[in-house]
Amino acid sequence: MTKRSYNFNAGPAALPLEVLKQAQEQFVDYNGIGMSIMEVSHRSKEYEQINDETQQLMSELLGLPAGYKVLFITGGASTQFTMIPMNLLTAGKTGSYIMTGAWAEKAYQEAQLVGEVSISASSREGGLLNMPAIADIKAPSNSAYVHITSNETISGTQFNDFPNTGEIPLIADMSSDILSRQIDASKFAMIYAGAQKNLGPSGVTVVIVREDLLKNEPKNLPTMLRYSTHLKNNSLYNTPPVYSVYMVNLVLKWIKANGGLAGIEAKNREKTALIYNTIDNSNGFYEGMVEKADRSLMNITFKLQSEELEKQFLKEAAASSFVGLAGHRSIGHLRASTYNAVPYESCKALAEFMQQFQSKLS
Known part of the structure; x- marks a missing residue:
């Protein structure tokens, strides 16, 4: 494969x-x-x-x-x-x-x-x-x-x-x-x-x-x-x-x-925390778009400081085999959809890519 x-x-x-x-x-x-x-x-x-x-x-x-x-x-x-x-x-x-x-x-x-x-x-x-x-x-x-x-x-x-x-x-x-x-x-x-x-x-x-x-x-x-x-x-x-x-x-x-809804929920919270924590610990490099109390476990929306930086992020992400990170056309910016079938390893890879991207440009 x-x-x-x-x-x-x-x-x-x-x-x-x-x-x-x-x-x-x-x-x-x-x-x-x-x-x-x-x-x-x-x-x-x-x-x-x-x-x-x-x-x-x-x-x-x-x-x-x-x-x-x-x-x-x-x-x-x-x-x-x-x-x-x-x-x-x-x-x-x-x-x-x-x-x-x-x-x-x-x-x-x-x-x-x-x-x-x-x-x-x-x-x-x-x-x-x-x-x-x-x-x-x-x-x-x-x-x-x-x-x-x-x-x-x-x-x-x-x-x-x-x-x-x-x-x-x-x-x-x-x-x-x-x-x-x-x-x-x-x-x-x-x-x-x-x-x-x-x-x-x-x-x-x-x-x-x-x-x-x-x-x-x-x-x-x-x-x-x-x-x-x-x-x-x-x-x-x-x-x-x-x-x-x-x-x-x-x-x-x-x-x-996989443990029914209790097992799936635990996995979802664990894997999405990787991405949300990367956003929250980025000192403003990444900015979450939603009030923290209402953040979705399924669709993580965030943005960077400029449209040019977001385009660069998407270009480099695509080159690293990340798919579907562009935000919806109506609001733009960035989105990672972390549905049940998205594995922990994918979320971990995205969090690491985000940290590396920030480190390179900071």
Whole structure:
């Protein structure tokens, strides 16, 4: 095998090497059936076993109580921005959104096209470089739901805790930090996440829904845009993204084998500390972009003293096999995405490169 790059892409992102090797071994012949899993019918016993097992693994890892269902839906998290208000935002209700960054903004804008919405808390005054205080989240009493984005991939902010919304359903877009740490999943009526950051390759979106949330679903929705369609048909109403679900299955088994969410969280905190400590101990050479209390475990954003210096940093980093360190085009600067599958060794290598780069120019 040729030397692998240090992959810090924000998504599609790194996959565990062990998972890639297992998928490679099974690519042409899955479990001796003489076919790739990509070639089998989604009605076959082989795929139905993967479908059911992947749901069970997700439930186990999150510790879901009874009454929740795991769904596999296509269209990415962006389609969920529309499906949520279409299914839940009924007459006389408002959708309450917590404004924390670009992805929260997109979800809010899509809901505006469907019904009445409001912003219940915002970090706009802080330049979207912090998270609102949990105590400041006050949703209207007629809220159909409260929607939060648990981790903002672009700015690198993350909720450390989640609000208690009482009888109002809490919904979270966890696309960029799902299964990265221990959470109380029972706080949420719905969690959704595109797979391409922490769960597998792009192509499937995982939706975890409390079944009673769907009891007032409008009857005039298109079939494919109803959550009940996917729930009643065990995510098999139409042809699912078979290979993407198979890869999610392997990733979930990898997470379980690495200590579950407790083990993964410990690894994530250890490896990201290498980079954050390098930033904080650089005497201003590197500057973190987010308030320390709201720093993400998944997306580390930082900057240097000039655009020219950042260009030099990226050029030299690329020459040393670092990939994906440019910040999002909307805010620029630098970003290292340290998802579950990014190994400790990659973070250690980046921290050492940053220290060497600073030493050379100081």
